[in-house]
Amino acid sequence: MPKGIVLKVVGGLFYLLDGDRVVKATASGKLRDYKQIPIAGDSVTYEITNENEGYLKNINQRKNQLIRPPVANVDQAIVVTSLTEPAFSSLLLDKLLVQILDNNIKPVIYFSKKDKVKDLTVFQKYFDYYKSIGIEVYVGNSLSNESTNNIQKIFKNKVSVVTGQSGAGKSTFLNSIDCNLNLKTGDYSSSLGRGKHTTREVEFLKICDGLVADTPGFSSMELNIDKERLAYIFPGFEEGLNCKFRGCLHEQEPGCKIRELVEEKKIMKESYDNYLKLLGTLKNKKEVYKK
Ligand SMILES: Nc1nc2c(ncn2[C@@H]2O[C@H](COP(=O)(O)OP(=O)(O)OP(=O)(O)O)[C@@H](O)[C@H]2O)c(=O)[nH]1
Ligand SMILES: [Mg+2]
Ligand SMILES: [Zn+2]
Structure with missing residues (x-):
């Protein structure tokens, strides 16, 4: 068949x-x-x-799957993160990375709209940090294909998905890789603080000898993961997962290796704080559920 x-x-x-x-x-x-x-x-x-x-x-059986956006069998997920319009949020970025890592998919970060930022050095610490924890990082202006030329190679023979907030520039990014795609793009609305949900469906397209799914962006997202798993797969924690206690949630536990790495600045404090925020949200959720 x-x-x-x-x-x-x-x-x-x-x-x-x-x-x-x-x-x-x-x-x-x-x-x-x-x-x-x-x-x-x-x-x-x-x-x-x-x-x-x-x-x-x-x-056929799936090798992996994301719920939001709904796609199966991808080799990598490219998180399109705008530096501005909508404003950059490391919390949202970490959340997206968690969702991707939780599904055993390789994340790649593309920071868009660098041309709209007055002082790019403000963001350098993020570019450096995510690279330092082993993630491929690109920074570009998707309106000029010059800056996305060096990214084309990542699509070759791969099945990829782009994900990120509405208005972050996912469709524009893909158009800059292959202008024949001619994907519809929409304006950023400053009154809404986000894009206008221009892409309406998940669709795989041929690109650079590979396939990529453009997807509808979102304006908010909720994590669906348990706390122990969050503590285990959070981006940047991999190296420090030999805390004294098994199942350490890296809060106040003695002998916590993750906290040590934060002290040593090997884990970015801001990212660790994002972890604590996400952990807090998951804890509250459970309490509500128990009632
Ligand atoms: N200056 C500049 N504008 C960009 C860049 N990338 C995207 N844009 C603009 O940002 C707006 C939103 O881009 P889209 O590509 O439609 O965003 P999207 O992520 O596909 O949004 P949804 O389909 O709603 O999820 C458009 O006006 C783009 O022209 C960039 O690198 N630089
Ligand atoms: Mg789009
Ligand atoms: Zn710990």
């Missing part, structure tokens, strides 16, 4: 990429017969019914 990758899902129709052709498939039988509902990025088998039409038969 032929195989394909789900490029996008629109109103019950699945657009499947099989080699060079795109097949529009409906789901055979009822969707509830599937153990999972097919999402973009799924690898599926299908039956051909017409020239470019078919029935989706089966979803």
